Amino acid sequence: xxxxxxxxHLFYSLFVTILIVVSLQGxxxxxxxxxxxxxxxxxxxxxxxxxxxxxxGNATIPLEAGLEDVTDPDTVIGNGTPDSCDCDxxxxxxxxxxxxxxxxxxxxxxxTMDRTAKVVNAANDEVVIDGGGLITLSGGGASRILxxxxxxxxxxxxxxxxxxxxxxxxxxxxxxxxxxxxxxxTEYDGGGAIxxxxxxxxxxxxxxxxxxCAGTGPDVGGGAIRVFSQYENLPVYIxxxxxxxxxxxxxxxxxxxxxxxxxxxxxxxxxxxxxxxAIGNGGNPSQSGTPGGGSGGAIYNDGNTMTLTVLGTSIxxxxxxxxxxSIFFVSNDHSGNIRIDNSVIRNxxxxxxYPVHPSISMHDDTPIEVTNSTIE
Numbered sequence: 395x396x397x398x399x400x401x402x403h404l405f406y407s408l409f410v411t412i413l414i415v416v417s418l419q420g421x422x423x424x425x426x427x428x429x430x431x432x433x434x435x436x437x438x439x440x441x442x443x444x445x446x447x448x449x450x451g452n453a454t455i456p457l458e459a460g461l462e463d464v465t466d467p468d469t470v471i472g473n474g475t476p477d478s479c480d481c482d483x484x485x486x487x488x489x490x491x492x493x494x495x496x497x498x499x500x501x502x503x504x505x506t507m508d509r510t511a512k513v514v515n516a517a518n519d520e521v522v523i524d525g526g527g528l529i530t531l532s533g534g535g536a537s538r539i540l541x542x543x544x545x546x547x548x549x550x551x552x553x554x555x556x557x558x559x560x561x562x563x564x565x566x567x568x569x570x571x572x573x574x575x576x577x578x579x580t581e582y583d584g585g586g587a588i589x590x591x592x593x594x595x596x597x598x599x600x601x602x603x604x605x606x607c608a609g610t611g612p613d614v615g616g617g618a619i620r621v622f623s624q625y626e627n628l629p630v631y632i633x634x635x636x637x638x639x640x641x642x643x644x645x646x647x648x649x650x651x652x653x654x655x656x657x658x659x660x661x662x663x664x665x666x667x668x669x670x671x672a673i674g675n676g677g678n679p680s681q682s683g684t685p686g687g688g689s690g691g692a693i694y695n696d697g698n699t700m701t702l703t704v705l706g707t708s709i710x711x712x713x714x715x716x717x718x719x720s721i722f723f724v725s726n727d728h729s730g731n732i733r734i735d736n737s738v739i740r741n742x743x744x745x746x747x748y749p750v751h752p753s754i755s756m757h758d759d760t761p762i763e764v765t766n767s768t769i770e
Contacts, residue, residue, distance in 0.1 A: 430454040430455055430456055430457060431455055431456075431457045431459075431460035431461075432455070432460075433455055433460050433461055433598060433599065433633060433634055434461070435447055435599050435634050436526065436527025436568050436599065437527050437568065437570070437599055437600075437601060442502055442530070443570070443572075443601060443603055443639070443640070443643060444601065444603075444636050444638075444639025444640045444643060444666070445601075445636065445639070446599050446600060446601050446634055446635055446636050447599065447633075447634035447635060447636060447664050447665055447666060448634075448636075448664050448665055448666045448706060448707055448708045450706075450708065450738075451634070451663070451664025451665065451705075451706030451707060451708070451736075452664070452706055452736070453663050453664055453705035453706030453707075453735070453736055455633055455663055455664070456631075456661075458631070459596060459598070459631040459633050459661065459663065460598065460633070461567055461568075461598050461599070462493070462520075462522045462524070462565050462567065462598075463493075464493045464494075464495050464522055464524045466493070467492070467493040467494060467495040467524075468490070468491075468492030468493045468494065468518075469487040469490060469492060469493070469494045469495075470494075470495050470496070470497050471483045471484060471487050471494065471495070471496045471497070471498070472496055472497040472498040472499075473497060474497050474498070474499060475498065475499055476498050476499050476501075476503050478497075478498065479496060479497075479498035479503060479505055479529075480505060481505060481506065481507050481508055481509060484505060484507065484511050484531065485507075485509060485511045485512075487511075488511040488512065488513060488521065488523070488540070489511075489512065489513070489514045489517060490514075490517055490518065491513065491514065491517040491518025491519075491520065491521045491562065492517075492518045492520065492521065492522070493520070493522045493524070494521070494522060494523045494524065495524050495526060496524075496525060496526055496528065496529050498528070498529065500528075501528070502528045502529075502530070503528060503529055503530070504529075504530040504531075504532050504572070505529065505530070505531055505532065506532045506533075506534045507531055507532065507533055507534065507537055507539050508534060508536070508537055509537060510537055510538045510539065510540065510541050511531075511539065511540050511541070512540075512541045512542070512549060513540075513541065513542035513543075513549065513562055513564060514549055514550060515542075515544050515546075515549050515550045515551065515552045515561075515562060516550045516552050517562075518562065519560075519561035519562055519563065520561070520562065520563050520565075521542070521562050521563070521564045521565070522564075522565045522567065523540075523564075523565070523566050523567070523569060524567050524568050524569065525567070525568045525569025525570065526568055526569075527568045527599075529569050529570070530569070530570040530571075530572050531569065531570070531571055531572070532571075532572045532573045532574075533571075533572070533573050533574035533575050533586070533587065533605070534573055534575075535573045535575055536575050536578075537574065537575060538574055538575065538576040538579060538585060538586065538587065538588075538589060539571050539574045539587045539588065539605075540566070540571070540587065540588045540589075541582070541585075541588070541589050541590075542562060542564050542589070542590045542591070542592070542593065542595070543582065543589070543590070543591045543592065544556045544557070544559055544562070544591060544592025544593055544623075545557055545591055545592060545623075546582075546591075556592055557591070557592055557622075557623040558592070558623065558625060558626065559592060559593060559625060560593065560594065560625045560626075561593050561594075562593045563593055563594040563595075564590060564593060564594070564595045564596075565595075565596050565597075565598065566588070566596075566597050566598075566600055567597070567598040567599050567600065568598070568599045568600070569599075569600055569601075570600065570601040570602075570603065571587040571588065571600065571601070571602050571603070571605060571618065572587075572601075572602075572603040572604055572605070573603070573604050573605065574586040574587035574588075574605040574606070574618070575605070575606050575607075576589065576606075576607045576608070577606060577607060577608050577609070579607075583607065583608055583611075583614045583620075584607045584608070584614045584615050584616040584620035584647065584650075584654055585607060585616045585618075585619055585620030585621075585654075586605035586606045586607040586616070586617050586618060586645065586647065587602055587605040587618045587619060587645075588618065588619045588620070589616075589619075589620050590619070590620070590621045590622070590630075591621070591622040591623050592622070592623050592624070592625070593624070593625060594624060594625055594628065594630075595621060595624065595630050596630060596631035596632070596633070597619070597631070597632050597633070597635050598631070598633040598634060598635070599633070599634045599635065600635040600636075601635065601636045601639070602618035602619070602635070602636065602637045602638070602645055602652065603638070603639075603643045603645070604642075604643060604644070604645065605617050605618045605645045606645065606646050606647060607620070607646075607647035607648070608647065608648055609646070609647065609648055609673045609674060609687075610648050610673075610674045610675065610685035610686065610687055611648045611649075611674060611685060611686050611687050612648075612649075612674075612676070612677065612678035612679055612680045612686030612687055613649075613656075613678060613686075614647065614648045614649065614674075614687065615647050615648055615649030615650035615654030615672070615687070615690065615694045616647055616649075616650045616652075616653055616654030616655070616694070617644075617645030617646045617647035617650065617651045617652060617654075617670060617671075618637055618645040618652050618653060618670075619652070619653045619654070620650075620653075620654050620655065621653070621654075621655045621658045622655065622656055622657065622658060623657065623658070624658050624659070627657075627658075627659055627699065627700070628659070629658075629659040629660055629661040629701065629703070630655070630658060630659070630660050630661070631660075631661050631662075631663070632653070632660065632661070632662045632663070632665050633662075633663045633664060633665065634663070634664050634665065635665045635666075636665065636666045636667075637651075637652035637653070637665070637666070637667045637668075637670055637692065638651075638652065638666075638667065638668045638669035638670045638712075639666050639668055639669070640668070640669060641669060642669075643669060644668070644669030644670045644671060644712075645670045645671075646670065646671040646672070646673050647672065647673070647674075648672065648673065648674030648686070648687030648688065649672050649674055649678070649687045649688065649689045649690050649694040649722065650672060650689075650690040650692075650693060650694025650722070651670030651671045651672045651673075651690065651691050651692060651712055651713075651714075652667050652670040652692045652693065652712075653692070653693055653694070654690065654693075654694040655694070655695055655696070655697070655700075656696050656697040657696075657697030657698055657699070657700055658695070658697065658700060659700045659701040659702070659703075660693070660695070660701075660702050660703065661703040661705070662693075662702075662703065662704050662705065662707050663705045663706055663707065664705070664706040664707065665706075665707045665708075666707070666708045667692035667693070667707070667708070667709045667710075667712060667720075668692075668708070668709070668710045668711045668712060669711055669712065670691055670692050670712045670713075671691060671712065671713045671714070672687065672688050672689055672690050672691050672694070672713070672714040672715065672716070672718075672722075673687075673688065673715065674686055674687015674688035674689070674715065674716070675687060675688045675715045675716060676688065676716065677689060677716045677717060678696070687715075687716070688714055688715035688716030688717070688745075689714060689716045689717040689718050689722040689745070689755065690714065690717075690718045690721065690722030690755075691712030691713050691714040691718065691719045691720055691742055691743070691744070691745070691753075692709050692712040692720050692721065692742075693709075693718075693720070693721045693722065693723075694718070694722045695721075695722065695723045695724070695725075695730070696722075696724050696726070697725070697726065698725060698726050698727040698729060698730070699725070699727065699729045699730060700725060700730045701730060701731055701732070701733070702721070702723055702730070702731075702732045702733070703732075703733045703734075704721075704732075704733070704734045704735070704737050704739075705733075705734075705735050705736060705737065706735075706736045706737060707737045707738075708737065708738045708739075709721070709737070709738070709739045709742065709753075710738065710739070710740055710741045710742065711741050711742065711743070712742045712743070713742065713743040713744050714742075714743075714744045714745040715744060715745070716745060716746070717745050717746060717747050717755035718745055718747075718753065718754060718755035718756075719742035719743055719744050719745040719753040720739050720742040720753035720754060721739075721753070721754045721755070721756075722755045722756075723754070723755070723756045723760065724755070724756065724757065725757065725760060728757055728759055728760065730760060731760060731761040731762065731763075732754075732756065732760065732761070732762040732763070733762075733763045734762070734763070734764045734765070734767050734769070735763075735764075735765045735766055735767060736765070736766045736767060737767045737768075738767065738768045739751075739753060739754070739767070739768065739769045739770075740753075740768060740769070740770045750762060751764070751769045752769060752770055753769070754769070
């Protein structure tokens with residue numbers, strides 16, 4: 395893409411974002427749970443991989459699930475040239491927290507992360523990483539890319555109830571995560587690109603390509619993202635984002651080829667999951683003679699009292715060895731529920747134990763509401 399075209403495109407993206415911010419300035423500072431917001435997508439016509447989000451998704455987006463305003467960033471990585479944007483600059487910015495943007499030139503840029511960028515819990519209650527539609531953070535096939543853990547003492551404890559606190563609030567937006575690899579991680583396994591525990595997390599207008607985590611084990615997963623313990627059991631939001639999206643771009647792990655969690659609720663809006671794989675074998679608990687895993691080709695949910703909401707989303711051509719070629723959802727205390735609306739789930743491959751809908755593994759007494767959707 396020529397620089398002049400990119401500049402026009404970025405100007406348009408900024409213009410629309412400004413319109414959104416201006417339109418919200420008069421909103422009440424109180425409860426905004428009923429409000430919705432449009433999300434402009436600067437990755438809708440990329441040259442370097444599938445687009446961000448489901449092109450057919452038209453579900454409304456709650457205000458809190460939308461883009462964060464980064465017009466006044468705390469840190470700008472780079473001084474206008476590609477050489478000024480490197481791994482060290484990303485690591486330093488993430489450790490400081492706040493709103494982070496990039497100024498690395500007009501062309502798309504891949505920054506290879508040879509070490510993981512880690513959120514310091516006491517640095518800032520808010521951490522927003524906005525790639526402006528141009529930045530790819532790559533693990534180079536060897537490193538996890540991003541990590542936040544409110545219960546990791548090395549990153550600092552900020553409350554006595556680290557597993558249930560409202561901060562930091564980590565947002566990744568308008569950015570691509572590629573070639574992350576957490577296979578070498580032993581204490582906090584899973585999450586090839588991103589690993590999160592505590593606070594809040596959301597991803598808006600993001601792409602996840604070729605991220606991997608450990609390939610076997612009953613409790614490890616999340617080729618792209620692994621999440622634990624969100625504040626007050628509020629959901630992780632995944633909005634206008636793509637996991638895989640085409641042949642050769644999929645993510646993989648023992649369970650949850652794209653995303654995995656324990657005891658976490660998810661709301662997934664206008665997103666695309668395809669060509670992700672759960673490559674373990676034997677389930678959880680693992681069958682005799684097997685290493686365990688192989689469930690949830692795209693999505694793996696385990697734990698208690700959790701919800702999965704899928705809106706305007708496509709889940710196709712994902713693959714498993716054991717259960718749930720599209721979705722694995724097991725609420726151990728049978729208190730969870732699933733809602734699927736205006737979505738397409740089809741052509742997923744492998745697995746067994748589909749008591750209600752094809753490709754979805756769940757307890758047969760789990761409430762599931764399906765509207766205006768195709769599941770086959």
